[in-house]
Amino acid sequence: MAMEFRLPDIGEGVAEGEIVKWLVEDGDSVQEDQPIVEVMTDKATVEIPSPVTGVVRERKHPEGAVVPVDEVLVVFDTDEGASSKSESKSKPAAKEAPAKQEAPAQKSPAPAEQPQASGDSSSSDGSGERVEFKLPDIGEGVAEGEIVKWLVSAGDSVKEDQPLLEVMTDKATVEIPSPTSGTIEELKVDAGQTVPVGGVLVVIQSGSGGGSAKPASSPKASSGSSSSSAPTPQAAPSGNGASQTQTQTQTVQHTGRILAAPATRKLAREMGIDLQLVPGTGPRGRITKDDLDRFQRRSPSAVGHKAGGGAQTSAAPARPAPVSVAAVEPEREERVPFRGLRRKIAESMTRSMYTAVHFTYVDEVDVTELVEARAEAKAFAADQGVKLTYLPYIVKSVVAALKKFPIVNTSLDDAAGELVYKHYYHIGIATDTPNGLVVPVIKNADQKSLLEIAGEITDLATRARDGKLKVEELRGSTFTITNAGNIGGLFATPVINHPEVAIMGVHQIKERPVIKNGEIVKGKIMYLSISLDHRVVDGAVGAHFMNEVIARLENPGRLLLELR
């Protein structure tokens, strides 16, 4: 049988991937877990393994195509045994992709304990039927849902079609209406839990409200025929009149008009988001402002250019409209698609420049002692198989300074209006690669020795150049260092690795005349620059921070004193 394999969600925040290379061709036989395609995301290039054993019937996209998550990548012909295994599309398919697919805590009652059919009921007393209401199949391909909120409690009277709870699936958040009138006997799952389709949500004692099941309202959730008398509606919660009964279904596929409030449409325009692409989670599939935020986080590349003007609630800043460049001498020009890592870099740089208010502070460091210290340690490190550069010293100095000035180790959550202080020190190292700039991260740099850091830098840099970094190795930095020292120049003004609030530029060490004790002597001088987000960090703080870094680099012995 045919089995469609969709581009899996290979990591938080990844919305699409570019097909770098197909590793199989149509008609090829594949084994489960055999790599079939290389996909490059904004985080990394990953090999995606086949979820099944079978035959490649059709590859749906050519190399170079950019494919959104959830879009069909390839169609397999499988034998029966393999197919059943691969049907749940929520199952992470890319083994190699370091996706954050924490298996949702399946605390819901085990299906085996439950009657299989939705809405099975059994009489527990003479007054009505006991209805076990199960999570209905609320949309194509939805296998489970997270309980967002209960709208009723045990003991409550409910009417047929009255919303019972909100359930969030990977498609949308929906309100699930009661299949019958009656009294809530027991809530079987708590808010926050994830329940598979068919898992029992609630037990309702039907009848006291005289509810008669309405088959149309919830095809798989109706309680079957009820012998109760005609409905006499219980008092609805004040103010929640009948208007909410239509919220059961939700459109995932947009057919015809897109539903969105005018304010949402305006925001989408400003964010440069095509509403066609945004899954709506509101009633009847209406797109909400939250959906836009979610979409922007998950699909930054699908977010185009704003027309300008400040959205009131948007964390996204204004960006200039796209500018087209007319061909001047077309025959002597070449047009190359601007995509992949290059485009990711462009987007993140743009976001940074249009979000953070950059200011750059530059000072010089007399690293004469550091040069000596490093020269001494270099051989020792080499014995350990580690190439010791100046960078580990800078990393440690920065971490020490960050501890003194925690404000520099923050992120600004504009949408929430909160400043996020990080009590961990993940230092990003901006690294040049043939494809462009990537920023591997040294996690918990405060807990690592100079040597460990040196080793890690070497490893990360090597794998970065080979394109072999894992997504998780590229995420989570709290402060970034960019090293331009091996190329030249006096100093640069680095662009902050948003949403961090600072980045330090490290520059070439040169012999320069310095005045020491009234005499001009030769000194080893290095320029350090730091760009800070002035929204968060003021100039004086930046200068003090820099002084802390300089003090250590000029007296590397201090780093020893701070060893733990």
Add this chain to the structure above:
Amino acid sequence: MGEERGDSRDPRRRPRQEGRSPKGGAADPSKGHTSGSPSQRRGPNVLTLLPAPGRRTEPFHDRLSLGPDDLRDLYRGFLVARGVDAQCSSWHQAGRIAFWVPSSGNEAIDFGTARASESADWLFPSMRHLGLALARGITAQQLFDAVLGNANDPSRGRQLPTGLGFLERNLVPVSSGLATQLVHAAGCAAAMRLRGERSAVLAYCGIGATQTSDFGAALDVARLRKAPVVFVCGQNPGVEPAKPALTAQAQARGIPAARVDGTDVFAMLKASRDALARAKRGDGASLIEAIRPKASPTSNGSPADRFDPIERLRHYVLETGTLKEDDLAHVEDEIRRELEEGAAAALETPKPPASSRFDDVWSEEPLTLTEQRSPDAPVLY
């Protein structure tokens, strides 16, 4: 003469003149209401002073404090009024103006009442009384400007062609409500009285308007506030006199009333003077029912069978020798030129500036209206 040529602009154009005139003699204007043979066919107690066409009379205009020049002026004004009306009817027939209700036949009412008033007295006309403006010194050209609604129109092109008003002459703009202006007149007169001023108000309507609730309300307000107002109800062409008699209706509401020959400028002048004097004395409102006597006892009452005020006056001045045919011919030539030039000038005057149509709705223009001035005004808040 003009009427033989049938020129539509002929200032003396009028309903076809009837044949034989009833007999009648000169009345003594000092006697007030008259009865007896001359007025028998005009109904009982109809004040009539001028002789019917064809009847002999001695001059008596001096008893009304009118000299030969006054009579020439009256004759001249009648002809201008008739000429303006003819011109406007012609414009209406030609489609140049959208609406017209003729004033012909009301010249004696207009000039008789207006000449009885002082300039501080306010006039509240209805349609069919363009002669009032002329009697108050407005020129034919000014009337044409107003009728055409051009840049010189005091209403700035907003009013119907019949919605004439010249506030600089205390002539209130006409609305199309049949009798709404009568209540305004009563209120205005009440205000005059409250302010202690010796002025009065003249208010005009047709017989039909007396059937409205406004008519009754106006009389009631006037009576209760002892308002110095004179209601002048003209019998329009084709309309029979009110039944029950208007005088009876007014008197039932406590308003004294007189029936007056509305084609007889002397009678209208006399009755108006009496009524205005009474009002200014503080004795309150009164009403004049201006009827249009039938020309012949055998006629069936069609408009053409009624007396014509211009003929009545013309007959008197010629019969008494106050004015000569040559004098009248001279007047006719003079006013023909005035009408032609006035009409031409009014036609050449452009419309008022378009933006002015948004003016004068409220004392301060609301934002909502300001936005409507410019179709390109920004829509969004």
Add this chain to the structure above:
Amino acid sequence: MSNITMIEAVRSALHDGLQNDESVVVFGEEIAEYGGAFGVTEGLAREFGPDRVFDLPVSETGLIGAAVGMAMYGLRPVTEITFADDLAAGFEQITAELAKLRYRSAGRLTAPVVIRAPIGAGVCGGPDLSQSPEAWFAHTPGLQVVVPSTAADARGLLMSALQGQDPVLFLEPKALYHSAHDEVDAADAVPIGRARIAREGTGVTVITYGATVPLCLEAAEQAKGEDIDVEVVDLRTLVPLDTETLLESVAKTGRVVIVHEAPKTGGFGGEVAAVIAEKAIEYLESPIVRVAGFDTPVPLAFEDDYRPDVGRILSAVSRVASF
């Protein structure tokens, strides 16, 4: 001035108008000796005499027509129409004469007439004496339409009306005649054309005027229980409409409920909704919802059900808030 009712507030404004401006005259049907159907003008005739405060015949066309004529001659007439329903009997004088006087005279005649009329249900007036016909007049260029909801506003707005140059339909919600009472500052004129934020909030804007203002305030209090922060805008003046204030509020909340007692279809709420839709659609998070009287005459036995009540208002507020 101490704590007074709306009736006393209106009377005090009339009193001060008569005292301070000799061109002010007050008249109506049995408003002199008798003091009017609701006793608003009680005592004024005694104090100011029959030239200033007097009765006219039982004819609305007479009252309003006379007011127009008086105003032409420089008086400031204030006429009381016993019930706003009776304005129908003076409709032509209001809409064809009073409202158009300035326009047809190209600004040379003004009619600073104040027509006072009690509106709305609440005193068992049924189909004939409980109507809220403000929309008839809001639709007529040249008039100002004012509906106070507090004693202080009743006094302050009437003072402004007595100083303005335009005709004012001053519609007094009779349900509030006795129930609305405020500390009223004698000096405070309230400008016509300025809405009032009766209650500040950020979640939902409730736009209303007249008798429904206190109901909306009560609903706003109750909405706190649903965690909805309601802003109540009291329009106070329908014409000229303070679009600035209401749009500012809508821009803040993005959610709008419009409440009035008059029938829904063709009611003034439709105009408010249209202004918002036209000018502030980009701010809207939810549909504009109207809570209004029903499209029926006011049924005597069900007058209280006819009027929007706190429950209906609250229901609309939560629907809009949870949209």
